[in-house]
Amino acid sequence: MKVAFWPGCVSKGACPELYVSMQKIAPTLGLELAELYEAPCTGAGVLTEQNPELAYSLNALTLAMAEREGAALMTICSTCQGVLSGAQYKLSHDEELLQRVNGTLLESGFQYGATTEVKHLLWMLVEDIGLERIRPLVKRKLTGLAVAPFYGCYILRPEEHLGLRERPERSTYLEQIIELVGATPVEYHGKSKCCGFPMLTFNRDTSLKMAGKHLLEAKNKGADVLVTPCPLCHLNLDGQQPDAEGVVKEQIGTPIFHLPQLLGLAFGFEPEELRLNRHVVSTKLALDKVELKV
């Protein structure tokens, strides 16, 4: 299945392991990734907040590129997903806005017809590829591994933009994937809360307390590892975890997997191929549980 692939800035910046692991598992899943190399940053909500029309126009350009590819737009970043879904919602519900935006895009050579479907890999797995077709691809069951899902915000809220009203089950997909790969999902309250990343530069203390709180809760509920569909959550939960430990004054040491890394392990790839050796928090203890080495 061909998809217009938007990896987002972070998977090509501070979380290269996400980009690499997605490229690894795509052929296994039968996904042909037509990457949108010419698309701009979504603005991560920061631009939408200060100049909505600027953000809608930039994102309309990306959506128009996918439209030209004739394929759904696939993201691997919840933040990109949230912003693009928000733009798509506005552009497909406000004809005047769409016309103005298309006016702005005139010189770009693109016009947007508001038909692009924006789908995170997580949704693609369940809704388009189908769990029954993924099940036989699992070569290595991750039995005994307790995995806490960490959805974060922008793949769940606001519900109208993200199709959660029509498909409330989207808030259970991570657990379904965790079970599919033979691991055990850990239930905890923080799974749909904010990781704190958006506040990191404004109020570091608050941001790290949020990360520390969810990490501790997951750990205390028995999680060996957290899995997230969002590289920005990964930056705070993994990259900032040593600092978060300082703020909440407890040792945590719980690694965070990107969604494609969890699948990649189950598909039989080696941890290094998925760059599980390139995290701030060591993945060693979690991998020991499934008798793998980094």
Added chain:
Amino acid sequence: MKWTIEVGRYDRTQAPKPGTTRPYPPPYENAPAKRYQTFEVELDDQAMVLDALIAIREYQDESLAVRCACRSAICGSCGMWVNGHARLACISKLRDVAQDGKVTVESPPSMPVIRDLVADMTPFWEKNRKVKPWLENKTPVPSGEEYRVPNDAMENLIQEVSCISCGLCLMDCESYGVNPNFIGPAALAKAYRYSADPRDDKTTQRLGEYSKPDGVWDCTHCYECVSVCPKGVAPLEQILKLRRMAVEAGFTDNAGTRHAEAFADSVRDSGRLNELTLMPKSFGLFNIRAQLASLPAAFNMMRAGKLPPIIHHKIPHLERIKTIFKRLGGIK
């Protein structure tokens, strides 16, 4: 139909009996006398969570404390955690929230508790008062008249005026959950309501106040308040309006504005986010303390081989992006 209701009981005056407590996310739950008690109630499938609680109080355990009045989402007094999310018990249908016929209700751990399901709303009202939720207008009311404003000036505020002060948004606000000083979603939505009221003549002073620490820039943008609000007030959206108004009014000497500027510059100049320069620019180049505090994390990332490429690549056809920026302006 038979429903199982698990109720978080809380009595400050009584310590829990050994073995009756269930662990709750430590260390943020500091209710030593909390215990969970399970009741079974017989109600039809149209019944609300509040119906179940009243049935328990009337027929099974009269000591259960629950606060309610209107039973129709107007008084805003029955806000509580239903299965871990803030909701009004009076409009939550059992069949919508029950999992295998079971519902858990408790006072939200982010608020102090008076007893059982009755949260102490003092923090909510204190925050409300802080934003001065009243008109500040020094001009005397025209004699024999009232302040007159065009109709549509007030129609813009209908969304914010709909707030019933139930406090659900504060209960589930993640920023407030870890920083009790944050003014919070409801009070800031109210703040917008008065800042945007054409009869108020203290708008600039208000925006200055709201831009201070624990104000508009301390919202983490998680949409939880939009999600739980039973009246469509969408507090986050009002907070974002306040941020825009504050930037326009010149209150730009804060990390939030610098962050937005650095973000916009990066997208305009390369089409992509430059993670290397975003953090230092957001802190302010001369904010040595913040710059130093961010160094250990940067070092850890570097050691793991996760530092973004030093040479920041531009996307092809950058002129498309520059044209869009030229047409629509940046962030100011």
